[in-house]
Amino acid sequence: MQQPSAESGVVVEDLCKTFKVPVREAGLKASLSSLFHRETRDVAAVDGVSFSIQAGEVVGFLGPNGAGKTTTLKLLSGLLHPTSGRCSVLGFEPRARPAALLRQITLVMGNRNQLQWDLPAMDSFELNRAIYRIPRADFVRLRDEMIELLDLGDLVNKPVRNLSLGERMKVEIAGSLLHQPKVLFLDEPTIGLDITMQKRIRTFVADYNQRYEATVMLTSHYMADVQALCKRVIVIHHGRILFDGELASLADRFSLDKTITARLADGEEVKVSAARSEIAAATSKLLGERDVVDLTIEDPPIEDLIERLFSSEQRP
Amino acid sequence: MTRPMAEESKPHAMVSMYLTLMRTSIITQFQYRAATYFYMIGMIVEPVIYLVVWSTIARSHGGSVQGFTPGTFAAYYIVWMLVRNVNIVFAPFFWEWRIKEGNFASQLLKPVHPIHYDLGEFAGGKVVVIILWLPIALALALVFHPSLDPSVLQCVVFFFAIWGAYLIRSLVLWALGLITFWTTRASAIYEAYFLSELLLSGRLVPMQLMPKWAQQLSWAFPFRWTFAFPITSLTGPITQRELLEGLAMQSLWIGVGTLLVAMVWRRAVARFSSVGG
Secondary structure, three states: OOOOOOOOOEEEEEEEEEEEEEOOOOOHHHHHHHHHOOOEEEEEEEEEEEEEEOOOOEEEEEOOOOOOHHHHHHHHOOOOOOOEEEEEEOOEOHHHOOHHHHOOEEEEEOOOOOOOOOOEHHHHHHHHHHHOOOOHHHHHHHHHHHHHHOOOHHHHHOEHHHOOHHHHHHHHHHHHHOOOOOEEEEEOOOOOOOHHHHHHHHHHHHHHHHHHOOEEEEEOOOHHHHHHHOOEEEEEEOOEEEEEEEOOHHHHHHOOOEEEEEEEOOOOEEEEEEOHHHHHHHHHHHHHHOOEEEEEEEOOOHHHHHHHHHHHOOOO | OOOOOOOOOHHHHHHHHHHHHHHHHHHHHHHOHHHHHHHHHHHHHHHHHHHHHHHHHHHHOOOOEOOEOHHHHHHHHHHHHHHHHHOOOOOHHHHHHHHHHOHHHHHHOOOOOOHHHHHHHHHHHHHHHHHHHHHHHHHHHHHHOOOOOOOHHHHHHHHHHHHHHHHHHHHHHHHHHHHHHOOOOOHHHHHHHHHHHHHHOOOOOOHHHOOHHHHHHHOOOOHHHOOHHHHHHHHOOOOHHHHHHHHHHHHHHHHHHHHHHHHHHHHHHHHHHHHOO
């Protein structure tokens, strides 16, 4: 795991967030007794998390539902106060929500709409211009850049309520980036979108990262997003970090079998699984015994690796 | 890397933000102009009922009740309508909806205090309300013949007084709405507030017709400065001294409201941030 450092865009040290959740039993008696004595239990949504992200890095933040991903992003954007531990973003403590920090970050949540529902996105963009104090000339340049990069065309002139989910997400992203944030927290930005739209947004995020040297922390259930954008992934489960490192090293860590797919001269397709250490032997055996015309060796799907990781519940 | 952006100066940016908020609010209101007109028509019912009742009482008492004639009642309740529409603000009941919808979280991510959104947006809506009120007021004037003869000073004070009323109600009800961060069952408190306001503001009955003790008591609350004062500042009878006193009291309540919001807000955000949203 990488050590936190002061130069990082994001530094998180032993971060914890515990929620008090009311415990209610069914029935009238329990309901009456709750009038006088309310029972609660502590739920640790984030439980001693530490990591750091360098400025300009794109990191995938993975985990099943309820793992603590969104809570962590909310802690980093100042929406939640940590129960213990500390975090800093661009050297600021998010819990104080200093305006200087808020002007440099954005949190895009795939299932939340931040634009004015009844108005064309262009009007919401104009509002963001005023809120973020963007000089007119810069605003026009950035807005037109976003429209071009995200291929928004005339969509920005239609009321947001008339846009499809994918179109809405694109204008949502454009609106969230008009102030040219240095840190992007993207929580499921491609949720519910079709493949083409997912790809467009992926390309855009990669381009934005390159162009503005922005730090990106991305959560997604679509592994294609993560594979396309992130060299590094942090995997969280039950509020704890299970893995922090290169995406490519996940396969090594779990030593999952590779798959050899061979197409034979008669058109038949043969699939053979083999441990990494036995790949060479398995391949030469296949080539020696069968009339192979084409052969590929693939790593296991990233989904399988993540699933294995969650089920192992190991600490790094 | 693309060059970093400069920033507009803060005062210029605030003015620009308010104008933009007002502009977007006006556009929204005009998008739903039919709904806005129906809403305005609904708003006529309350003052017209009061007006008809009091005019009838005045006529049955030989033409006036404590100096109020049907004409002065008409003036009072027609101006009442405008004041009421201007002092409608973000109600405490809607805070729960705002938090659940996620609007509040997205406002917290912006580098300005969320109260500015409500102040700006609702102020924009008032521009539409004033435009729509004019033909309604004209029609009511033709039916009820109001006695209205304000001086220039009264008109100037009225202009500031309706916006003062708007600010007082915005701030006080915003602070009250923040109770939602501790409990979503605060309706009883809101109801108590609105009932007190109904009785001690001049909304139900002009303050001059209320018992002496109620008139004195009303000085201790913000209510009369959001209804009776702005209305009377235009309809009279009111002295120059009372006009200035009224503006001073409005300023005082704007100060109290600002302080209240500042105090409760800090705790409310800490609460929101510890329990989640």
